[in-house]
Amino acid sequence: MTTTTSSILDAITVPEGHGRPIPDAATRETIGHAPVHGLDDLEAAIAAARESQPAWNALGHAERSRILNAIADDLEANLEELARILSREQGKPLDGPNARFEVGACAVWTRNAANTVLEPEVVFEAGAARSEVHYDALGVVGAIGPWNWPMMITVWQIAPSLRMGNTVVAKPSSFTPLSVLALAEIFNRHLPQGVLTVVSGDREVGAAIAAHRGLDKIMFTGSTEAGRKIVASSAQNLARLTLELGGNDAGIVLPGTDVTGIAENLFWGCFINTGQTCAALKRLYVHDSVYDDVVEALAELARALPMGPGLQDGNVLGPLQNQSQFDIVKDLVDDARARGARIVAGGEPAPELGPLFYKATVVADIEDGARLVDEEQFGPAIPVIRYTDVDDAIRRANASEQGLGASVWSDDLDAAVAVAKLVQAGTVWINQHGTLNPDVPFGGTKQSGYGQEFGVAGLKAVAAPKVISR
16 A cells, blocks of 8 residues: 555545555555445434534524635645545646646635525515515435545535535545545534535445435436436435536537637636546537637647646646546547547557556547547547538537537627527536636536536525515
């Protein structure tokens, strides 16, 4: 086992032989051993959460907000140590919009949950008659998180839930349990016992959370397939659901767009977190007039931006997090090549960097129907599809069953807004993709899930509305 001086990592890992070894995503060396929790541990966590919830709720919004702000301060004070744990386990580099960025975002979203104002809403008033909507705690929230942004997405689930007076039982991905355990270590320095518990278990534990009658709300970020199973399981308890599921986000570059002005934003829309982002740009429709320029601009950045192990200074692209995802990306790019698509950059693994590195890949001269276009690659490969008619591009963008995010790129803002109104997605960005704001609601349409997170909408999503009429 690799030795470490990390006090947080020491606090959350268990001795060798008593837990599951967790590999460094870049080197595959063991960085620690995660506890393996089972159904009995889940029952104990839910029981503790139910017992502690009334007192936590009774503290009131002001005190809970004070505690959450103190947690945000602690996250910032431990940013470097948390980022190093995250970088090793998940694979994203420290530099760029990656590990340090993610831990910083955890503090920002925690603080936002603490400080967002949610007042009772007057919905009817006539003479002495008055009706107000108040928002109460639901009870216990089950939070199931993914491996791609394990800390940040867990904060999206737990911070609003805690602010509204709920207690939380969180289950991290089995690929990235240490990151979430480290996050909870900071939270639990400030929270009463039982208010937040992380259960580091397998799929059996996740399935049990979805169906458990002791939970009042389930929050899940992951694949559409897994989301369907959660919907079916939740019939057992009628828990409220927030589901942020897979995306095959489309981008549309309109004719006459200045490519130099959008190139960098376009690249990071595709390749942030090495493409392992639900709301990353997954397929790009480019008008014939600027097609070659866009392809070459993306390819230049793909060739130039440094990829390598996350702890090495300067790297901004990392490995695929796990073997199964590496295999998916390689298979989809190989299929595109076999169909006659043009590999402009990348298109192959980079074993000299490590076993799970795949070069940033730009694929041109490809059409709808190719697997790389129709399926979510969730990795560093972008198909660029040529079009000549804007209405046709909109139709093709909307043909997907998924509708998490989308983007429109143009120098003509009015034209971009007009197209954005016709694209079917929960969020449509203009001249950017995947940028999130803690005050702005975020959620998907179609097979990309339902429910919204962030800001006032996010607080309401983890609360029980109560109408008081007089």
